[in-house]
Amino acid sequence: MMDPQSFDMPSERAALDITRLRTVRLVSPQVARDIVRRRLELANTHEMEAMRLRLLADAEMTLFERASGMAFAQLDEWLALQRLAVRTFAQESQYQTLACELERLEKGLARQWQTIAWMLRQATHHEASAEILRSGRFQQ
Numbered sequence: 001m002m003d004p005q006s007f008d009m010p011s012e013r014a015a016l017d018i019t020r021l022r023t024v025r026l027v028s029p030q031v032a033r034d035i036v037r038r039r040l041e042l043a044n045t046h047e048m049e050a051m052r053l054r055l056l057a058d059a060e061m062t063l064f065e066r067a068s069g070m071a072f073a074q075l076d077e078w079l080a081l082q083r084l085a086v087r088t089f090a091q092e093s094q095y096q097t098l099a100c101e102l103e104r105l106e107k108g109l110a111r112q113w114q115t116i117a118w119m120l121r122q123a124t125h126h127e128a129s130a131e132i133l134r135s136g137r138f139q140q
Contacts, residue, residue, distance in 0.1 A: 043133035050126035057119040064112045071105040074098055 027035075078098040081091055 039133045039136075043130040046126040046130035046133065050123040050130065053119045053123035053126065057116050057123065060112060060116050060119065064109065064116060067105065067109055067112065071102065071109065074102055074105070078102060 078095065081087060081095040081098065084091065087095060
């Protein structure tokens with residue numbers, strides 16, 4: 001009959017391959033403090049940039065709302081002129097002028113909206129970067 005131990009484990013243990021072990025690089029306490037200090041400085045820089053961008057976006061949003069109000073007022077006037085069955089020469093001229101102005105305003109509002117969205121996206125990226133730098137990892 002066979003020896004039951006021969007199936008369990010070989011009698012010689014495999015040599016430990018240290019090249020496959022995880023290693024941790026040790027740094028001096030001063031270097032570690034410098035790294036932490038630099039990360040906090042960068043986090044503060046990102047937070048300040050995020051705040052600056054949000055303030056700019058807020059100011060741009062105020063301008064956007066004002067321009068939108070003007071566009072709606074001109075649109076109401078344009079619609080009133082469009083509904084007329086017959087327009088005088090002055091009304092037709094005003095109608096054409098308003099049509100051009102509304103097109104210009106629409107393009108301007110679209111640019112403003114894109115700018116606002118870009119600033120808010122960038123602010124969010126800066127806030128996420130600050131959080132990563134402070135915590136050392138990304139939190140969802």
